[in-house]
Structures are given as C-alpha cells and as structure tokens.
Amino acid sequence: MSRITKGLAVLGSTGSVGTQTLDIVRAFPNDFNVIGLACNRNLDLLQSQIEEFAPRYINCNGTEAEMASLESNGCQDCDLDTMVRDPDVDMVVTATVGDVALGPTLAAIDAGKDIALANKETVVMAGELVSTRAKNAGVPLLPLDSEPNAIWQCIRGEETGISRMIITASGGAFRKTPIGALADATPQQALKHPTWAMAQKITIDSATMMNKAFEVIEARWLFDVPWDDIEIVIHPESIIHSMVEFVDGSVKAQISPPDMHLPIQYAMFYPERLHNPNIKRFDPVATGALTFEPWEAERYPCFDMAIGYAKRGGSWPAALSGANDAAVELFLKGKIGFLEIGIVIKEALEAHTSNQTPDLDEIIAAGKDANARVVKIVEG
Numbered sequence: 001m002s003r004i005t006k007g008l009a010v011l012g013s014t015g016s017v018g019t020q021t022l023d024i025v026r027a028f029p030n031d032f033n034v035i036g037l038a039c040n041r042n043l044d045l046l047q048s049q050i051e052e053f054a055p056r057y058i059n060c061n062g063t064e065a066e067m068a069s070l071e072s073n074g075c076q077d078c079d080l081d082t083m084v085r086d087p088d089v090d091m092v093v094t095a096t097v098g099d100v101a102l103g104p105t106l107a108a109i110d111a112g113k114d115i116a117l118a119n120k121e122t123v124v125m126a127g128e129l130v131s132t133r134a135k136n137a138g139v140p141l142l143p144l145d146s147e148p149n150a151i152w153q154c155i156r157g158e159e160t161g162i163s164r165m166i167i168t169a170s171g172g173a174f175r176k177t178p179i180g181a182l183a184d185a186t187p188q189q190a191l192k193h194p195t196w197a198m199a200q201k202i203t204i205d206s207a208t209m210m211n212k213a214f215e216v217i218e219a220r221w222l223f224d225v226p227w228d229d230i231e232i233v234i235h236p237e238s239i240i241h242s243m244v245e246f247v248d249g250s251v252k253a254q255i256s257p258p259d260m261h262l263p264i265q266y267a268m269f270y271p272e273r274l275h276n277p278n279i280k281r282f283d284p285v286a287t288g289a290l291t292f293e294p295w296e297a298e299r300y301p302c303f304d305m306a307i308g309y310a311k312r313g314g315s316w317p318a319a320l321s322g323a324n325d326a327a328v329e330l331f332l333k334g335k336i337g338f339l340e341i342g343i344v345i346k347e348a349l350e351a352h353t354s355n356q357t358p359d360l361d362e363i364i365a366a367g368k369d370a371n372a373r374v375v376k377i378v379e380g
C-alpha cells in the first residue's frame with residue numbers, strides 16, 4: 001500500500017536528534033519531503049543538507065558574510081514561524097535546544113501541524129500551555145524522547161486503567177562514583193554517558209538527573225497523569241525505556257537497544273510500524289541480565305529540586321529550565337563545579353517572582369531572567 005508523502009520541517013537539523021531524523025528520511029526517501037531545515041551556526045552541515053534534501057526554506061544564525069557564502073540552491077531564508085506554517089508542512093520535528101522551539105511549536109499547533117517533539121524544554125517550560133493548546137486544536141504531540149515515547153507505545157490502545165508510569169534512568173556518568181567525590185567531577189567525566197551517545201547539554205543533564213526530572217515533567221503533561229503516579233527506577237542497561245503499570249498489576253515495558261532512531265521513526269510514521277534494517281534488534285541472550293537499582297535521592301539533588309519547582313507551576317518551570325541552561329554551560333566552561341550546578345540554580349530561583357498564568361512571552365522571559373541571574377551569580 002502506498003503511503004502519503006509527509007512534508008517535514010526539522011528545527012535543529014544539524015544536532016544529534018536532527019541528524020538522526022534525517023537518517024530516517026534517507027532510509028524512507030519516498031515518505032518525506034523536507035520543506036524546511038533550521039540550525040544555529042553549523043553552516044557547513046546545513047550546506048550539505050541543503051544539497052541533499054533541497055528544502056524550500058532554511059533558517060540559521062550565520063553572519064552576513066557566512067549567509068552570503070551559503071549556496072542556498074534557491075531555498076528561502078525565513079523565520080521559523082513562517083517555515084512551520086507553510087501549507088506543505090505536515091509534521092514539525094522540534095529538535096532545537098533551549099527555548100528556541102517554543103514559539104514555532106505553538107505556531108505549528110495553531111496551523112494544525114503534527115508535532116514530533118524532541119525538545120524537552122518546550123514541555124518543561126510551557127507544559128500546561130502547549131498541551132492545552134494542542135488538545136484544543138486536536139493536534140497530536142508525538143514524543144520522540146525515548147522515555148515518553150516508550151510510555152506512549154505501552155499505552156497504545158489501552159489508555160485507561162493506568163496505575164503507574166515507571167521511567168527508567170541509566171544513572172548517568174556518576175552512578176557508581178562515591179558521593180564525596182562528586183564535588184571534583186570534571187566536565188570530561190560527566191560527558192562519558194554509560195549507554196547513550198548524545199549532545200553535551202543533555203549528557204550533563206543526565207549526570208545531574210535534571211534530565212530525568214524533565215522527563216517526569218514531560219510525562220505529566222503529555223499523558224495528563226498526576227505527579228505521584230510517575231516513578232523513577234535506575235536501570236543501568238538502558239534497554240527498557242520505560243514501563244506502565246495497569247490497575248490489575250500487569251506491567252508493559254518497551255524494550256530496544258539504546259538508539260534514538262527507533263523512537264524518532266516511530267513518531268514520524270505513527271500509527272504505522274515499519275522495518276528499518278539500520279535499526280539494531282534486541283537480542284535477549286546477548287544482552288543478558290536486565291537489572292534495577294533504587295533511586296538515590298542524595299546522589300541526584302537536582303532531581304527533587306526540579307520536581308519541586310515544576311509542581312509549583314506557572315512560570316517556575318520556565319525559570320528552572322533557563323537557570324539550568326546557564327548552569328550547565330558554566331560547568332562545561334569550567335567556571336563552576338559539578339555540585340554547584342544545583343546550588344546556583346536554587347540561588348537564582350530564590351529571586352524568581354512567580355507568575356501563575358504566564359503567556360508565551362512571560363514564559364520565555366522567566367527563562368531568560370533566571371538564565372541571566374545564574375550568570376550574574378557566577379560571573380558577577
């Protein structure tokens with residue numbers, strides 16, 4: 001049976017998720033028409049993507065000279081809202097970092113586009129706003145992130161009678177590090193993720209477990225579940241990507257080797273499943289034991305702190321996200337220690353003035369203010 005070709009806009013096409021999204025397009029070239037590509041400054045990669053996919057639109061932040069030297073092959077440089085609203089775009093993949101995708105995601109929702117959502121910050125900062133807007137518009141938010149994607153697969157066809165969502169966590173780079181040694185942990189050590197190959201920001205967030213807090217927030221808003229029905233368990237092998245328990249005690253788990261191509265492809269083709277020879281299969285015997293360990297709250301103080309701010313709602317989670325962005329960047333630059341990430345975030349958020357019903361501009365401003373406050377605390 002022939003499938004309809006989907007028009008695609010990929011925000012963050014040069015990043016980890018963006019390039020893997022384009023791998024799926026390469027594997028199924030007749031199923032997608034790349035209409036728009038957006039990145040920040042990686043113009044060399046954008047250039048080769050323009051040559052390969054011939055998009056209609058691009059968006060990037062090159063200098064005037066860089067833009068002049070870009071061979072655009074006739075594609076138009078436009079803002080992200082214009083790109084995502086194009087009538088030929090069916091699906092928008094949000095794979096940028098920080099708050100960049102927030103406005104374009106809402107624009108795409110209002111224009112009735114499917115959202116393949118990788119950008120966690122969109123849901124962390126504006127979960128209530130985005131999920132309500134998508135629900136009212138009848139627009140699906142299709143999670144690419146492996147944990148919410150796993151939950152989505154587990155509840156497919158069975159969305160009632162759920163008693164618990166159990167999100168798995170690898171434990172990050174410091175699962176076995178003595179807690180007393182964490183103060184001296186270096187960026188190089190924190191960037192050594194045990195199971196996933198990812199970009200720097202999310203790898204540091206995995207070491208602090210801020211990333212896991214963000215996934216709890218994603219689950220809260222994407223699946224409309226109470227906070228207390230979401231649990232975390234350490235699963236060092238990263239083979240089970242999350243589990244859902246039903247009221248009768250039965251538990252469904254989504255299992256696959258740690259590879260983002262699978263959740264990305266699942267969202268891009270939903271509700272269809274397709275064979276992709278490039279995606280590695282699960283081999284139970286070769287994999288061996290799947291193990292679980294209890295959550296260690298004192299090892300990951302950022303997690304409880306983040307959930308506390310998220311539960312306050314309003315502009316708090318946006319401030320948390322903005323402060324975390326700055327703290328991670330300062331840690332990567334060697335300006336603060338690993339344990340100071342949580343400390344400077346908390347200090348910055350103590351000065352946050354809560355707004356319980358923020359609009360988009362106020363959400364973005366809350367993130368930027370908290371970001372700037374962290375920089376000021378550290379750099380004066």
Ligand SMILES: NC(=O)c1ccc[n+]([C@@H]2O[C@H](COP(=O)([O-])OP(=O)(O)OC[C@H]3O[C@@H](n4cnc5c(N)ncnc54)[C@H](OP(=O)(O)O)[C@@H]3O)[C@@H](O)[C@H]2O)c1
Binds near residue numbers: 016017018039119
């Ligand atoms: N990596 C994963 O496996 C993974 C898994 C689940 C969820 N996520 C989430 O997905 C999102 C993307 O993560 P990632 O790891 O793919 O990040 P990444 O590798 O750092 O890529 C970020 C992308 O965003 C682009 N970008 C940055 N600033 C921009 C701006 N101002 N305007 C337009 N584009 C901009 C970057 O362009 P340049 O290349 O030009 O800088 C790049 O294409 C994050 O929210 C992350 O939490 C990632």
